[in-house]
């Protein structure tokens with residue numbers, strides 16, 4: 451069949467079929483049911499869809515469309531196809547990086563360690579110098595992937611500029627996601643200065659307690675160890691997680707036994723990646739919530755994060771058009787809901803009444819969980835600042851290495867290796883998607899707590915309100931949720947307040 455024969459109906463069906471296959475391919479590899487992930491082959495199978503002519507056809511269809519809702523749907527379809535087309539062009543290098551890292555090992559103290567295990571080891575390694583040796587060993591692997599990563603960035607930019615006429619990467623993403631990145635960064639720079647003194651004071655204390663060294667002299671490789679609080683793990687048992695989940699949702703008026711569309715995969719397979727994740731190949735009909743339960747505070751937080759995605763996609767109104775159910779322009783919307791459920795771990799009454807953590811311990815859990823998150827948000831602001839600067843001169847590698855290390859250190863006070871200037875960067879300003887979600891989630895949580903109290907998760911009205919938001923699928927943008935609850939988009943003051951309140955904490 452030639453591409454000329456394809457109308458917009460066929461194109462939307464192609465998006466639906468290929469998304470289903472792409473999502474399923476990633477899920478099977480992730481849960482250990484398939485040895486290798488082969489995204490490139492799926493993209494090649496749909497070469498008729500992810501090509502320049504089809505992408506242009508979708509753009510024209512959206513430009514021609516008079517109905518605003520349909521125009522918006524087609525607009526999202528266009529960006530989805532364009533991103534798929536760009537992925538096809540970079541798939542070879544992407545696969546090479548993934549395979550290389552999967553097979554890479556590092557030598558530390560005469561021991562051979564898989565590259566991908568170093569992260570988990572760093573969090574548990576009590577020996578300060580060994581944590582440095584572990585990190586130093588990973589830098590050689592990172593450096594070897596830099597040429598491919600640079601090529602991926604170059605190809606992506608070249609496709610967008612030479613074939614589609616976008617003057618810059620920032621402009622492309624800003625148009626696609628409806629974000630004024632300079633405005634967003636401006637608000638977040640204010641957030642950084644407003645919270646600076648509190649952050650430095652509290653993080654200095656924590657870093658010194660855990661390492662005996664001063665903040666400012668520590669590499670970023672020590673943060674995972676500093677922020678791990680294994681003393682609370684006993685309250686977050688592996689065996690009770692399912693019950694805590696069921697009870698939490700019951701409070702919101704949702705019965706997980708009746709959610710037959712959300713498949714809970716808790717099976718322990720040898721190749722299953724232990725990190726919780728969610729796949730929604732066809733929302734709301736087929737959603738997978740996956741975990742390899744280990745127990746512990748981190749495990750609960752990760753599970754509830756993914757459960758937030760699963761509830762969002764699982765509660766989408768099935769009568770909406772496919773593009774409203776499944777195709778968004780960014781992750782900034784769904785991450786609001788994942789953060790909302792994840793941050794039950796900073797809700798004192800939930801910790802006490804649902805998990806069964808004693809009152810004084812709950813205060814400590816809240817304090818340290820928030821302080822870790824404080825670091826993460828500041829780190830992401832720095833990433834955004836760096837990425838915006840990066841795309842002004844993407845080929846000037848010496849400049850970008852220096853900018854990366856400086857921006858990250860300035861915001862977090864941890865020292866970052868310039869080598870990671872490419873591997874610590876996701877495409878499409880994902881950093882900004884997360885930041886937008888952090889901002890709007892803080893507003894939404896504030897809204898729910900003001901309307902229904904600290905135990906909002908136990909109010910059926912709060913549950914009904916969330917289900918209404920979830921029903922809309924991908925048809926809203928993150929900032930519309932902010933407006934809906936009476937806030938100005940990109941206003942980071944709710945987010946700042948929750949971290950500034952740490953200064954008054956008794957701990």
Ligand SMILES: [Zn+2]
Nearest residue numbers: 755759785788
């Ligand atoms: Zn997420």
